[in-house]
Amino acid sequence: MASFATFGNELYTGKRSYDFVGSKKIWFLVAAVAVALSILIPVAKGGFNLGIEFRGGSEFTVSNVKTTDATVGEKAVTGVVPGSVPRVANVAGTTMRIQTDKLTDDETLKIKDGLTTAYGVTDNEVTSTFVGPTWGADVTKQALLGLLVFVGLAAVLMALYFRTWKMSLSALAGMLVTMFITAGVYSLSDFEVTPSAIIGFLTVLSYSLYDTVVVFDKIRENTAELQASTRRTFAEEVNLAVNQTLVRSINTMMVAILPVGAILFIGAGLLGAGTLRDLSLALFVGILIGTAATIFVAAPLYAWLRQSEPDLVKQARRVEQRRAEAAAKAASEATPATA
Amino acid sequence: MARTGPKNTALRVLVWLGVILAVLTAVLAGGTMAGQASWAPKLALDLEGGTQMILAPKVEGGSDITEDQLNQAVSIIRQRVDGSGVAEAEISTQSGRNVVVSLPGTPSKETRALIQASADMNFRPVLQAGPGAAVPTASLTPEDQLPKPAAAPANSSDVNWITADVYKKFETLDCDKPSQDKQERSDPAKPLVTCEPASAKSPAIKYILGPVEVKGTNIKTSSFQLQRGAQGAVTNEWAVNIQFDEQGTAKFKEVTERLYQFFVAAGGQSGSDPKAQFAIVLDDQVISAPRSLAVITDGRPQITGGFTEQSAKALSDQLRFGALPISFEIQSEQQISATLGGEQLRMGMLAGLIGLLLVVVYSLFQYRALGFVTVASLVVAGSLTYLAIAILGWTENYRLSLAGVAGLIVAIGQTADSFIVYFERIRDELREGRGLVSAVQNGWKRAKRTVLASKAVNLLAALVLYFVAVGNVRGFAFTLGLTAIADLIVVFMFTHPTLQVLSRTRFFGEGHRFSGLDPKRLGAVPLYRGAGRIRTPEDRPAVAVRAKNSGATAEAARRMTIAERRLAEKQEQGKQGQLAGSAKSAAKEGK
Numbered sequence: 001m002a003s004f005a006t007f008g009n010e011l012y013t014g015k016r017s018y019d020f021v022g023s024k025k026i027w028f029l030v031a032a033v034a035v036a037l038s039i040l041i042p043v044a045k046g047g048f049n050l051g052i053e054f055r056g057g058s059e060f061t062v063s064n065v066k067t068t069d070a071t072v073g074e075k076a077v078t079g080v081v082p083g084s085v086p087r088v089a090n091v092a093g094t095t096m097r098i099q100t101d102k103l104t105d106d107e108t109l110k111i112k113d114g115l116t117t118a119y120g121v122t123d124n125e126v127t128s129t130f131v132g133p134t135w136g137a138d139v140t141k142q143a144l145l146g147l148l149v150f151v152g153l154a155a156v157l158m159a160l161y162f163r164t165w166k167m168s169l170s171a172l173a174g175m176l177v178t179m180f181i182t183a184g185v186y187s188l189s190d191f192e193v194t195p196s197a198i199i200g201f202l203t204v205l206s207y208s209l210y211d212t213v214v215v216f217d218k219i220r221e222n223t224a225e226l227q228a229s230t231r232r233t234f235a236e237e238v239n240l241a242v243n244q245t246l247v248r249s250i251n252t253m254m255v256a257i258l259p260v261g262a263i264l265f266i267g268a269g270l271l272g273a274g275t276l277r278d279l280s281l282a283l284f285v286g287i288l289i290g291t292a293a294t295i296f297v298a299a300p301l302y303a304w305l306r307q308s309e310p311d312l313v314k315q316a317r318r319v320e321q322r323r324a325e326a327a328a329k330a331a332s333e334a335t336p337a338t339a
Numbered sequence: 340m341a342r343t344g345p346k347n348t349a350l351r352v353l354v355w356l357g358v359i360l361a362v363l364t365a366v367l368a369g370g371t372m373a374g375q376a377s378w379a380p381k382l383a384l385d386l387e388g389g390t391q392m393i394l395a396p397k398v399e400g401g402s403d404i405t406e407d408q409l410n411q412a413v414s415i416i417r418q419r420v421d422g423s424g425v426a427e428a429e430i431s432t433q434s435g436r437n438v439v440v441s442l443p444g445t446p447s448k449e450t451r452a453l454i455q456a457s458a459d460m461n462f463r464p465v466l467q468a469g470p471g472a473a474v475p476t477a478s479l480t481p482e483d484q485l486p487k488p489a490a491a492p493a494n495s496s497d498v499n500w501i502t503a504d505v506y507k508k509f510e511t512l513d514c515d516k517p518s519q520d521k522q523e524r525s526d527p528a529k530p531l532v533t534c535e536p537a538s539a540k541s542p543a544i545k546y547i548l549g550p551v552e553v554k555g556t557n558i559k560t561s562s563f564q565l566q567r568g569a570q571g572a573v574t575n576e577w578a579v580n581i582q583f584d585e586q587g588t589a590k591f592k593e594v595t596e597r598l599y600q601f602f603v604a605a606g607g608q609s610g611s612d613p614k615a616q617f618a619i620v621l622d623d624q625v626i627s628a629p630r631s632l633a634v635i636t637d638g639r640p641q642i643t644g645g646f647t648e649q650s651a652k653a654l655s656d657q658l659r660f661g662a663l664p665i666s667f668e669i670q671s672e673q674q675i676s677a678t679l680g681g682e683q684l685r686m687g688m689l690a691g692l693i694g695l696l697l698v699v700v701y702s703l704f705q706y707r708a709l710g711f712v713t714v715a716s717l718v719v720a721g722s723l724t725y726l727a728i729a730i731l732g733w734t735e736n737y738r739l740s741l742a743g744v745a746g747l748i749v750a751i752g753q754t755a756d757s758f759i760v761y762f763e764r765i766r767d768e769l770r771e772g773r774g775l776v777s778a779v780q781n782g783w784k785r786a787k788r789t790v791l792a793s794k795a796v797n798l799l800a801a802l803v804l805y806f807v808a809v810g811n812v813r814g815f816a817f818t819l820g821l822t823a824i825a826d827l828i829v830v831f832m833f834t835h836p837t838l839q840v841l842s843r844t845r846f847f848g849e850g851h852r853f854s855g856l857d858p859k860r861l862g863a864v865p866l867y868r869g870a871g872r873i874r875t876p877e878d879r880p881a882v883a884v885r886a887k888n889s890g891a892t893a894e895a896a897r898r899m900t901i902a903e904r905r906l907a908e909k910q911e912q913g914k915q916g917q918l919a920g921s922a923k924s925a926a927k928e929g930k
Contacts (some may be wrong), residue, residue, distance in 0.1 A: 006879040008766065009770060010489055012767060012770055013770070056431070056432075059433065068676075070676075087678045088678070089388070089675050089676045089677070089678045090388075090675070090676035091391060091673050091674065091675045091676070092673035092674050092675075093468075093674070095673075097391075097675070099456060129433055129434045130433070130435065131431055131432065131433050131434075131435055131439070131717070132409075132413075132431045132432030132433065132435070133431060134429045134430060134431040135810065135811070136410065136413055136414065136417075136430075136431070137410070138410070138413070138414040138417065138809065139417070139808075139809055139810045139811070139812065140738045142807055142808045142809045142810075142812070143804075143809075143812045144806045145436075145807050145808075146804045146806075146807030146808040146812065146816075147804075149803050149807055150799060150800050150804060151441055153799055153803060154796055154799055154800070157795060157796070158796075161792050161795075166468050167422050178863055195742070195811045196741070196742045196745075198740045198811075198812070199746070199811060199812070199815045200742075200745075202804070202812065202815060203746065203749055203815075203819070205800070206796065206800040206819065207752075207753065208748075209800075210753065210756075210793045210794075210796050210797055212535060213789075213792050214756070214760060214789055214793050215794040217788060217789040217792055217793070218789070218878075221785065244767070245763070247763060248756075248759050248760055248763040251701075251705055251763075252752065252755070252756040252759050252760075254701055255702065255751070255752050255755040255756070255759070256749065256751070256752020256753065256755075256756070257700060257752070258694050258697040259690075259694025259695060259697070259698065259748045259749070259751055259752070260694070260700050260748070260752075261694070262690045262691070262693045262694030262697065263687060263690040263694065263745065263748065266686075266689070266690045266693060270686055275385070275683065275741045275742060275745075276683060276686065276687050276741065276745065279742055279745045280745065281465045283745075284563060287752070291489060328615055
């Protein structure tokens with residue numbers, strides 16, 4: 001496809017340009033609505049559907065089983081509570097351990113019966129008990145603490161590297177938008193939140209900042225010597241940088257999303273619920289939104305944050321003036337030609 | 340070829356990469372032959388299964404363990420398990436009473452001890468000491484001669500703590516036959532009668548200890564090292580160092596001040612007042628009971644007492660990660676199968692492979708022959724990551740969970756991004772009209788900054804989460820850091836040198852249609868077109884100069900390389916020669 005290379009060329013020279021910065025009001029509005037929805041959806045649904053790892057649940061122990069096939073146990077549980085994700089494991093030879101979400105007394109009895117027939121054991125060989133969360137409050141606390149420290153340090157790192165805190169702020173805004181929307185879509189999917197989903201979420205966070213840094217580095221390069229130039233205003237230079245890195249953004253997103261999409265649609269499609277589906281959904285949504293948030297939120301926000309700086313206002317005026325002069329010159333050139 | 344230059348440097352770097360790969364392979368091969376490592380990466384609990392241990396709390400008098408205590412115990416056990424490597428263990432509670440620990444593989448004796456040991460350490464002053472054996476029944480102190488406290492004890496070193504009951508217990512205690520059955524914890528506010536077990540150097544000693552002066556919760560951190568002798572030479576004795584927090588430091592100073600007075604009163608080194616000693620008590624057993632030879636004001640005591648390297652490390656780990664609020668007994672220890680069927684892993688791998696194939700197709704489609712460089716780079720990155728995982732599985736007990744596998748698949752995207760950023764920069768340089776060799780050099784200079792800055796974000800995330808978070812998140816951070824480092828190595832040591840070499844081949848250098856670097860396809864106009872024709876300013880494609888103005892020209896000039904600037908100057912001079920006599924303004928030139 002020659003046109004993709006041409007597309008890249010035109011974006012690079014500015015011949016073809018998408019006005020990401022200029023139409024920022026639209027993008028900000030879209031982002032704000034998406035974030036608001038992402039907050040409202042989980043609230044309306046009564047919070048996230050947390051898995052057994054976070055809330056604890058019931059555990060059945062089946063001794064002296066005739067078969068150690070895990071799927072039999074899974075079916076016994078999903079037959080009673082459709083849509084749940086039981087964790088079945090074989091313990092010490094002839095014992096099966098089946099863990100499920102919190103159950104009502106009625107469900108517990110039904111599953112107990114189901115397991116008795118499924119594994120061909122007697123009534124007293126199936127016992128049930130309550131298990132606590134493996135991902136306890138302490139894990140969440142430490143993970144959140146780690147996240148805060150990381151975001152803080154990343155903001156400082158970016159501020160030092162780019163020599164402006166406004167880039168840090170814009171990058172973090174882009175990251176937050178990505179976080180909220182990813183969480184919102186996950187909630188909408190009604191998948192159980194599992195540790196895998198959280199891991200996916202963390203990956204998305206780091207990907208989102210990473211992607212922003214790459215694009216911002218091009219912006220930094222383009223605007224480094226802006227004061228000496230009257231070719232473009234600051235906002236236009238930012239927009240050009242985003243356009244120039246657009247091919248890279250698309251290519252990177254495609255390469256990142258192809259394997260994830262394969263896992264999501266092929267792997268999880270065939271297998272149904274489980275680690276792979278949770279993780280790949282979080283990643284799939286997150287990579288898409290993360291790439292978009294850099295282009296539509298972080299970069300325009302940065303341009304907006306800086307455009308009222310006195311130096312840049314002056315520079316913008318110089319650009320205006322120069323263009324006006326050029327237009328006048330072109331007009332005066334045109335006059336003798338027609339005369 | 341004695342030629343030096345970028346090409347030779349590039350070849351040298353490639354050779355170094357080969358050396359790194361060879362060394363890693365040799366290390367892994369050596370470990371495998373020694374029977375310690377294996378070629379296959381170790382798998383985590385969810386994929387391989389492991390051992391499930393049910394720990395039952397030992398509570399005095401059958402009272403129930405509180406929920407708080409249980410949660411605290413889970414958190415401390417988790418930290419201890421994390422401290423021993425990066426295997427992702429699962430720790431939870433059962434029936435609100437037991438703690439269930441699932442570990443991949445079979446836990447070693449040390450791991451088991453680490454999980455189970457309560458590590459309740461505190462410091463008590465010694466009131467009385469004696470040989471470890473029980474006093475024979477015949478020579479027991481008669482009832483009427485047993486000590487009777489005259490007054491309420493004034494401080495922890497006051498002998499008034501020794502009541503008749505305590506003294507009787509002291510006399511009958513036999514330290515040579517340690518009792519296995521230690522159900523309860525001692526009361527920290529009461530005196531304790533206990534033993535220091537026999538070691539290679541000294542026989543068992545028994546003590547009457549005063550109430551707890553400094554608690555284990557005041558320990559801030561702990562380390563272990565070989566003890567230094569009086570002359571600063573390293574001795575053969577292992578020691579555990581402790582650092583107290585502020586409260587502990589103050590308390591410890593107060594205690595040593597008091598004990599030092601006993602030491603001085605007893606005549607210094609030659610004296611033998613047991614009250615000058617303080618006992619370091621772990622799980623109600625005395626580890627050692629040194630005399631207070633000085634007042635310790637900095638809150639950094641050192642413990643010695645017949646440690647081996649392992650036991651010193653174990654104790655220091657236990658102290659660092661806190662004492663369990665209650666002691667546990669391993670109730671059952673059973674093999675447990677993988678919680679995820681092999682099907683999940685197979686499907687995951689299959690989907691990952693399909694995804695990879697799509698990536699290959701996409702990069703060939705986008706970058707033509709250059710796509711092969713991407714694919715080769717990914718293969719090198721994959722080999723590096725594989726070797727690292729296998730070696731770390733051996734040394735650090737790093738295990739791959741399904742989430743980890745998926746993380747590695749995602750890493751493909753971020754690794755490939757480094758190449759994409761780089762290739763796009765090269766293309767940008769080509770569009771500016773540079774030759775491939777200089778485009779590669781210039782593109783690299785710019786791409787390098789971007790790649791380093793963006794990978795720094797990933798590495799930062801990995802480091803912070805690794806050190807702060809616990810459990811699964813820690814495992815994730817490890818994988819993230821691993822792939823980021825592998826990525827950097829590959830970009831710097833494989834992709835860039837390879838491009839340097841390739842840019843000098845005819846296929847790439849002349850911009851073959853399928854090389855992915857065809858200047859024509861990239862819309863570039865060369866500076867020199869042959870036959871004396873030189874690119875005119877209007878042809879300059881990249882920096883589209885809309886109209887002549889001093890600012891933009893100055894800006895453009897600043898962005899040129901020296902060679903370009905000279906060329907431009909020459910052009911300008913040539914033009915001026917042609918236009919000699921006429922005005923230089925662009926408007927007139929246009930007429």
